[in-house]
Amino acid sequence: MNGVKFIRENGGLARQLSGNDHISGLIVYGEPDVEKKLVLSVKEADAISASNPVLFYHVQEFFRINEGAKLYIQGVLNTDGKFTEVKNLQNFAEGNIRQLAVCDFESGANTLTASVATLQQIALDLGKRNIPLSLLLSVGIKAIDIPALPNLHLFNADRVSVVLGQDAGGKGKFLAQTNPSVSCIGAVLGCVSKAKVQESIAWVEKQNLVSTAYPKAETDNKEVARELDILGFADGSKIEDYTPSQLDSIHDKGYLFGTKYTGITGSYLNDSFAAEPLTSDFAFIENNRTIDKAIREVNRVLLPKVSGPAYVDPDTGMIQATTASALESICDEALDQMVRDGEVSGYKVYINPAQQILKTSNLEVVLKLVPVGTLREITVKIGLTLQK
Structure with missing residues (x-):
């Protein structure tokens, strides 16, 4: 029908989310250097779209999942495996980054174990400064690597999660033709920033990974599926090419990737694993984000008291009960x-x-948190009967 058509476009006002839990960081290794910067929308990263297509793609994916969040980015051409840029970016953000993704698509699977250990130590160092964060990692993966991937649940790296998933039908697939193993780490980072600290990023009701397809101009003018509607792994293979038992094996090793559920449309993350034994209190991202927030909040109220007076009971030499209570x-x-x-x-x-502050000038505070549970499985017993 002839006439004038109007299309309402969203995002022009660049409205920002409240709070700080969504503040994130993204570093991509293997593309030209991009100086540290804060971006509040995809448009603010347009200048790097040609020189840093992988970094730009993950920025797009982050904001596609969680529009209105804040994202600090950096591009690094070469990596020495030390990931010092993680600390530098957190310092640049004045300690405000809550979750940070490291996409090292140039390094192979043989570096995975060392990279996880290095990032874990960085996270521990930052935690000692009361600016903790959760880390996501993706590395270069080939088909031959998939069966031999290490079991992440045998690691002791509760601050690090490894992303193995990748788009297999949209822009991610297109980019992977020239930049293998781009992964879907930008979308996963968006999920983490979107989730409340106590929520699993695999929550089916809230975290559908499928929303739209990218313009044909960004995918060589070819017809493409909606992003992450067709799922795969970072080696370029498709989820549909694996048997259920093979997928269970990868899942049981603690990697993050997209999955489908019968009876509901969309794509969802398989879980929220950290590279940590399942018996650990910190085996899942939401456990770590919850305690990280508690650390930041308690530090915020206790820090003004540092080097302040602490009155003691003159009869016992112990801290006064009223001071402790306050x-x-x-x-x-x-x-x-x-x-x-x-x-x-x-x-x-x-x-x-019963603490002798006059001797030690140190006060011990004990915090115990009761977390929010996550319904990972729901078992329903069903059968036929003659009467209810």
């Missing part, structure tokens, strides 16, 4: 808000008054 109360204030926001189920703050 400090407990300010911690309660921070954690009460987390309870109200549904981020923890409950908590306990305790300061033992």
Whole structure:
């Protein structure tokens, strides 16, 4: 029909999300250097689209999943395997990054174990400065590597998760023709930033990975599927080419990738694993993000008290009970808000008054958090009967 057509476009106002839990970082190794910068939308990264197509793609994917978030980015041509840029980017962001993705598509699977260990130590170092973060990692993967991938649940790297998934029908597939193993780490980072700290990034009701297809001009003018509607792995293979038992084997090793569910459209992450034993309290991303937020919140209220006076009982030399109680109360204030926001189920703050501050100038505070559970499996018993 002839006439004038109008198309409503979203995102022009660049409205930002409230809070800080969505603040993220992204570093891509293997493309020309891009100086550290904060981007608030895809448009602000347009200048790198030609020189750094992988970095730009992951920026697009991040904002496709979580529009309105804040993203610090950096491109690095060569890596020495030390990932010092992670610390530098966190410092550039003044410690505000909550989750950061490292896409090292130039390095092979043989570097995976060392890279996970290095990133874990970086996360521990940052944690000691009370600026903790969760890390995502993807590396170059070939078909021959898939069966021999190490079991991440045998690692002790609770701050690191490894992304193995990749788009197999859209722009990700197109880019992988010239940049193998681009992965879907940008989309996964978007999921982490979108989720509340207590939520799994694999929550089916909330975290559908499929929303739109990219313009044909960005995919060599070919017809393409919606991004992550056709799922694969970073070696270029498709999920549909694997048997259920093979997929279970990769899942059981703790890698993150996309999956489909019968009876519902869309694509979803298989889980929220960290490279940590499943028996650990910190085996999943949401466990770590929850305790990280508690650390930041309690640090925020306790830090002003550092080097302040601490009154003691003149008869015992121990800290006064009223002083201990007052400090407990300010911690309660921070954690009460987390309870109200549904981020923890409950908590306990305790300061033992039998502490000789005059001798040590050190005060020990004990925090115990009751986390929010995650329904990873639902078992339904069903059968036929003569009567209900």
